[in-house]
Amino acid sequence: xxxAVQKYLHVRSKSxxxxxVAFGTESGSESxxxxxxxxVLKSSLHEQSTLEELVAYCFQNFFWPSVKLSLKExxxxxxxxxxxxxxxxxxxxxxxxxxxxxxxxRNALLNDKFYAKQEVKKAIERVAQWFDTPSSGQQSIxxxxxxxxxxxxxxxxxxxxxxxxxxxWDVDEAANVGVAGPAVGVINDIAFLIFExxxxxxxxxxxxxxxxxxxxxxxxxxxxxxxxxxxxxxEISPRKDMREVRxxxxxxxxxxxxxxxxxxxQSIQGTGLVRLAMNSGLMESRDGDAIxxxxxADGRFYVRILIASGVVxxxxxxxLAA
Numbered sequence: 042x043x044x045a046v047q048k049y050l051h052v053r054s055k056s057x058x059x060x061x062v063a064f065g066t067e068s069g070s071e072s073x074x075x076x077x078x079x080x081v082l083k084s085s086l087h088e089q090s091t092l093e094e095l096v097a098y099c100f101q102n103f104f105w106p107s108v109k110l111s112l113k114e115x116x117x118x119x120x121x122x123x124x125x126x127x128x129x130x131x132x133x134x135x136x137x138x139x140x141x142x143x144x145x146x147r148n149a150l151l152n153d154k155f156y157a158k159q160e161v162k163k164a165i166e167r168v169a170q171w172f173d174t175p176s177s178g179q180q181s182i183x184x185x186x187x188x189x190x191x192x193x194x195x196x197x198x199x200x201x202x203x204x205x206x207x208x209x210w211d212v213d214e215a216a217n218v219g220v221a222g223p224a225v226g227v228i229n230d231i232a233f234l235i236f237e238x239x240x241x242x243x244x245x246x247x248x249x250x251x252x253x254x255x256x257x258x259x260x261x262x263x264x265x266x267x268x269x270x271x272x273x274x275x276e277i278s279p280r281k282d283m284r285e286v287r288x289x290x291x292x293x294x295x296x297x298x299x300x301x302x303x304x305x306x307q308s309i310q311g312t313g314l315v316r317l318a319m320n321s322g323l324m325e326s327r328d329g330d331a332i333x334x335x336x337x338a339d340g341r342f343y344v345r346i347l348i349a350s351g352v353v354x355x356x357x358x359x360x361l362a363a
Contacts, residue, residue: 049167112172119172121172124165131157146189181222186228186262186269186348187212193232197240202235205255206275213263217268228348235344243342244281269348274341283340290335290342297332 054060085098135154139147187210198204221229236258240246243256257276262269277286334344 043082047350062116085136087334099140115172116169119165119169123183125166127161128158131161161339183219186220187217189220189225189228190232190260190262190271193229194236197236201237201246202239203246204236205245206236206239206258207255208260211259212260215265216262231271231346234290235346238344239273239275242286243275244278244286265347267349270284270345271348272343272345274337274343286342287336293334 063068071231082098085096131154133148140152142150194206194208195233237257239256245255256278261272261274264270331349332344332346334342337343
């Protein structure tokens, strides 16, 4: 699965010819279809057309068709290519060991192979259903706030395998609200930026690359008036140069204070906290102070984000379970 993701889950381009995320048309006809789409777009709009109508048209006639095509391509790969590859692996394993077994063992192997192949087919179909095209009648994805943050944490571990943090949770049940629709992606992205920043700058991966010990991290979720407070506190390696940490924090705060966001979008290094502030701007914090970060009295790094109630959806736990 990891090899498949690395090879295929990319936008198709000259550098990624095997990518399965493509423009919403069959390969080879992109230019023609795009020109046709543009002509229809121009003929559909007039001087009184609103920006909302333009965006709605682009999503309905350009974006979603592309998503639908890509999802179908991914489903085809899972059901046919990946499925056949896994079934072939079972057959090969069976052939390799058959000669080393007696009659009783071979009979047992045949039974085991049959059930293994049936389970693989069921699993493949479940994976293929991940890429079903959403219909208007389907409910949007929904989960608890803690779960959305956990997904961001897991994404960081996939992106940075040496990030071996010990995470402790302190969650106020009143704050562990339901998150639905686009808010899920927002929370995932923010959590990823927080944990990625800890991974990069806590010092454990720099000074203790061979050690299994990572930073101790405390994630607290609570209610602050009409907003949800997300606070993450992380241990810093004793071998880390604290002057470098303070300089990094000061630099990020300066960029945020001076709204130096445009240069950050074109940079890669040392911009995690600034990118986090950019994403936090989507939170619409009432007091205008959606993000705060620095060092606490114990010399640990902390970041606190206020999530406006408009970003999350309050739902009952029974609804989530259903």
